[in-house]
Amino acid sequence: MIQRKEIFFIALVMCVSWVTGQQKDPLKAKNAAQQEQWVDSVMVSMTLEEKLGQLFMVQAYSNRDAKHVRFISDLIADYHIGNLIFMQGTPEKQVKLTNLYQSQSRIPLMIGFDGEWGLDMRLKNTYKFPWNMSLGAVTDTTLLTDLGQQIGAHCKRVGIHMNFAPVVDINTNPDNPIIGNRSYGELKENVAAKAVAFTLGMQGQGVLASAKHFPGHGDTATDSHKTLPTVDFSEQRLDSIELYPYRKMFEAGVASVMVAHLSLPQVESNPELPSSLSKAVVTGLLKEKMGYEGLVITDGLNMKGAANYSSAAEINLACLLAGNDLLLIPQEIPQTVALFKKALQDGRLTEDRIDTSVRKILKAKYLVGLHRYQPLDETGIQKDLHTVANDVLYRKLMKNALTLVKNQDSIVPIAQLEKEKIAYVALGDGSSSSFLGMLKNYAKIDKVSAKHLSTLQKRLKKYSTVIVGFHKSNRHPWKSYKFSNKELVWLQEIARNHKVILAVFTSPYSLNQLKSFTNIEGVVVGYQNSKVAQELTAQALFGANAIHGKLPVSIGEEFPAGTGLTTKELSVLSYTIPEMVGVSSDSLKIIDRRIDTILQQRMAPGGQVLIARHGKVFYNKTFGYHTTAKRRKVKASDVYDLASLTKILASLPVLMKAEEERKVSLFSSLGDVLPRYHESNKDTLMLKEILSHYARLRSWIPFYKDTQDEDTGKNSTAYYRNKWSKKYSIKVANKLYLAKSYKDSIYKHIVDSELRERPGYKYSDLGYYMIKEIVEKKYKLPLNKLADQLFYKSLGAYRTSYLPLQKFRKSEIVPTERDSYFRNQLVHGYVHDMGAAMLGGVGGHAGLFANANDVAKIMQMFLQKGYYGGKQYLSAETIAKFNKRYYADKKVRRGLGFDKPQIRPQEKPTCGCVSEHSFGHSGFTGTYAWADPDSGIVYVFLSNRVYPTMRNRGLVRSNMRTKIQSDIQNAIVEEFSHSE
Incomplete structure (x- = not known):
């Protein structure tokens, strides 16, 4: 059924028509007096031959040789051809030829075109909009007006004055071989609404529309290009169905109508006479009964549906006598001109009849601005035709x-x-x-x-x-x-x-x-x-x-x-183009240049950058290679070692869930939740302090050094083996297994470690060893399984995992460092962080691998106050609680687990251009993830900047990650609209 929006739209069009006096003549300009004056002045100056030339719209090509160009030029010179329809070619060549042909014609040429879905229907390297069948499914009819405007603008740019669109055939026959996808469908109201909206848009750009194929080619099973199809149903059916959209189009002021080559026995008594040649159809039905006063055009007269009837010249004369004003693609121009003159002599044709059509053609030329013709600009055509506006509309x-x-x-x-x-x-x-x-x-x-x-x-x-x-x-x-x-x-x-x-x-x-x-x-x-x-x-x-x-x-x-x-x-991520979310594509090009700098200066071999706004990913690119050897390009599906992003993407959400379920309290003392810390110097530390990095913990402990020989610096055989066994079961890297007993030593080192004497902010990994223990104890599951079951599986974050070699091919995992101090190999598929590696690859502070797309899903879930994919993972209250600074008065910028924008001038966790509500984290391996509720931006940067070694600090020194963050903010040009 027709939609309410469409009914309203049609009613609005009709209302506007009545308010403006419901002008019946669609060719009448607003400044009608000046229009008539110009038409009169031209008519007075014209010879009979020039008048006859105005009746023809000849087929021209921009992809043919000089012989064809001379042929058209000769027709203009010898027969005063008044109109051209361009066919195949390119827009650049068509513009050049249009300028040439216009310079050869005393009276400016009207240029026609068959561009139902845009210039792409005929011209290479132009924009292809959807076909009408697709548009028939659209419920928002105003989008069809936008489409008409856009196609109209394209036509105007290349000098087209009349586009033979829209198709208003009601396609009631699924076997129709020629209309089909070119129709808006089988519902007359829907077809009319779409056609009217499109016409208003295109004619609003100064390009004339043409309703076709009169009186209706939708219920046919043959192609009029090849034969004469018969439309054999009652006059009542024709009136109620096929003619319905034409009435609506006439009310809307469509400039022209194209008459089809059909057999209409219910209107024309001669079933072999094509409708385009029938006075009963063209004059009797279209012009008299339906009262249409616009320009009447034949369908292409080279089509077999017409051409098979008689000689080309006789057909052309019959079309004119039937009431058509403009003969489209007429054949045998010299013979036709001669026949027209003979018909004038023998009285079959009168000069008044010719003048009537010529006046209408000149009025149409005035409407499209040919009374003040200017040559077309032959530069910048591709830029003008391929705009972001096209992509947005499509x-x-x-x-x-x-x-x-x-x-x-x-x-x-x-x-x-x-x-x-x-x-x-x-x-x-x-x-x-x-x-x-x-x-x-x-x-x-x-x-x-x-x-x-x-x-x-x-x-x-x-x-x-x-x-x-x-x-x-x-x-x-x-x-x-x-x-x-x-x-x-x-x-x-x-x-x-x-x-x-x-x-x-x-x-x-x-x-x-x-x-x-x-x-x-x-x-x-x-x-x-x-x-x-x-x-x-x-x-x-x-x-x-x-x-x-x-x-x-x-x-x-x-x-x-x-x-x-x-x-x-x-509320899952969608994928779009920048302009759909109020971001400038041109402004984002600086990010591409920064990425080039990263690669050229070898700050990292490659990486992934993803940016979303309000849940819509508008920038998602990979760059470079896995390593400087440049053997494997980075793919969007490749996973990176996230390093400290693990804290906010694995440990933190699990802890938030536990706190929400009252399994833990932010005000719990460490000794109460982990007995091993009872009566230690960390006994009374609160989780809130630990998460805020305000607990006086050391930044990190190089546990691996305690397992190496003091003299040689090599891994001690007391702790390591190159084969797995029950005793040596912790896989640190390829062919490197740590003694199972050493895990307790790691925790003992943390328990025994000294606290800093002075209170204040100090970033520390150690708290996340504790958090891992806490959540695993509460849920009785290892952290990697907890994060997967509670979040990743249902989020669709299937490219996120600890222990990546158990889930992904090695070729999908980006290596990190060529380690010469501990593992003595390329770290590939194993966590880079030494402490996390010594825990078997699953750490609270490191160990997680993912691609940028999955990181964005988790960050978007946080941004959406714990909601994603129809599921509430965490309450809005929980998100707010952990995204709050509890020690801001102590100059601690951190929230609970989340990093926050800088408080101290010397700190640079962000560009300094994001809101105070924003949050995120960075990672040692060259990773970064940040979300800003105020701008709606989620930004993810993944790289392996530690390749070939972690001494490669160019990415850190250049602040390239936060410079890109600044670029993103600068690219926002307007407030987001949910218009897509």
């Missing part, structure tokens, strides 16, 4: 088009990720990489394929949910959208044994092939196989974007046109 349109057709058991959006094991199966012959890549941002998704169905079924047995993507070519709207018989069988067999979500990246008509939807739990239509459509659909499946599109056409009887279920967002 994303809005495709996001709003996404349609959820079926959602059994609320399978969409996918939640409770800890319970899911998801496979992806690709069908169709189109690319699926963007879809799969985006899916992997949310959960562990395994692509499963096989040559035989039986093999595929075996491989899918271990999965709880299967996402099936059907991908077809996005090259043009006439490409085949159908499933193969094999694909239909495979889809039904997969669905018979698994929960299935089917995502269709082609025409919704493809779903007509499915005999049953019974076993398919979820069906989503993405409409096109573009990168953006794939990415937005993937995001919607996980609740990053809400779905609210409506089917523009019916899928059998089960899903009528207008079907569309809605979903809500789950």
Whole structure:
């Protein structure tokens, strides 16, 4: 059914028309007197030959040779051609030729173009907007006005005055071979609303629209380019359905109408006479009965639907006599001119009839500014046509088009990720990489394929949910959208044994092939196989974007046109472009330059940078290589040693959960929660002091030095072996095992360590050895399992883990240091921190590995006051409690675990440009994560700056991480709007 917004929009258009006097002549300018004066002056100066030339719009190309250019130039010189329609080529060449041809014509040429989805329909290196079938699913009709404005601006830039769009055919026939995706759908109200909105936008830019293909090409099964299709239904049906959008377009002031080549026996008594040549259709129906006074244009007269009827010259004359004003792509111009003159002589044609059309054409030329013609600028065309505004609009349109057709058991959006094991199966012959890549941002998704169905079924047995993507070519709207018989069988067999979500990246008509939807739990239509459509659909499946599109056409009887279920967002990260969140792309380029500096000055071999605003990732880049050997480029999925980010991404959230569940208290003394500290010098230290780094603890203890020979500096054989055994079971690195008994020695060292005499702030790792012990004791589980079960699994942070070699391939793990002082090897897949390594890789202060995307998920959860993906992990009160400075009066900038912006001038934990509410942490290996509730920014920087050794301090000395943070703040240009 038509949406309320659309009904309101149509009513508004009608209201505006009545208020302004409901002008019937859409070619009448606001300054009508000056327009008439100019038209009169031109008419008086014209010869008969020049008038006849105005009736033709000739086909021109910008990708042909000099012979074709001379051909057009000769037509202008010899036959005074008044209009051109440009076909294939490039925008640069078209602009150059337009300037040339305009310079050759005494009366400025009107340039036409067939650009239904933008200039890309004909020109290379231009922007491709969505097809009308996709737009028919959009419920926010104002976006169609925005699209009309954008396409109008593109047309105007390259000198196009009339764009033969929009298509207003109501596509009631799924087998229509030529309209299909070019139609807004089968609901007349929806088609009318979209067409009117588009027209208002484009004509508002000074580019004339053309409603086509009159009186309606939607219910045909043949292509008028190849033959004459018959539209054989009652006049009542034609009036109530096909003509409905034309009435609305006339009310809105559409400048022109294109007449199709159709057989209309209900209007034209001669069934072999194409509608474009029929006086009963053009004059009787369109101009007299419907009262249309705008410019009437034939469809292309080179099409077989017209060309097969008679000779080209006779066809052209018949079109003019039928009531058409402009002959599109006429053939045999010399013969036609001669025939027109003969017809004038024998009385079949009058000069008044010619003058009527010529006046309308000149009025149209005045409307588009040709009375003050200026040559086109031939420079900067690509820059003008490829703007961020295009990308913003495209994303809005495709996001709003996404349609959820079926959602059994609320399978969409996918939640409770800890319970899911998801496979992806690709069908169709189109690319699926963007879809799969985006899916992997949310959960562990395994692509499963096989040559035989039986093999595929075996491989899918271990999965709880299967996402099936059907991908077809996005090259043009006439490409085949159908499933193969094999694909239909495979889809039904997969669905018979698994929960299935089917995502269709082609025409919704493809779903007509499915005999049953019974076993398919979820069906989503993405409409096109573009990168953006794939990415937005993937995001919607996980609740990053809400779905609210409506089917523009019916899928059998089960899903009528207008079907569309809605979903809500789950507050998970989404992925977009900077301008969607009020950030300037141009301003962000300085970050790219800083990254280049990092690489050139070897501050780090490579890294990952991710930036999000209000939960929308707008910058997510990898740079460089794993090492300076440059053998393996950094990928977004690669995991880094997070170093001290472990404190806020593992230990702290688990402790926050424990405090929230009253398993611990911030005011507990250390001796009360850990008996080993009872009656030590740390007995009365409170957790609040420890977390704030105000407990007078030493910064760290180099435990490994106590296990080395004092004379040689080598690891003592009393503590280490190169093979595992029950006694030597703590794996510190590759082929390096520490005595199991030494773990107690580490804790004893901490217990016996001296406290600093003077109170005050001192950053210390030691407190997190204690916190690890506390939470493991309370939950009776090791920290790595606690963090995974309480947070990572359900967050979809599947690239986050302690002990990464147990979960990831070594090639996915970025190495850290070439250690020559302890492990004597490249530290690769093992924690860099020596103390955490001596605990077996799981430390409260270090040991966690992750990629930037997963770090951002956890930081976003904090930023959203403990909420993420439909789940409340921590209460807002808990987040606020731990993000508070408790010793600010003592010049301690830290919150509880979280680092905070500087208080002392000499401190530089941030750029100094973030809010006091912001929080985060940095890591020794070259990592950084920060979140700011005020700006909504989450910023993650990961690198292995300790490669080749930790003496490589260029990243630290340059403050490059916080300089990038400053760049981010400077790139914010406007307040965020939830408009995407």
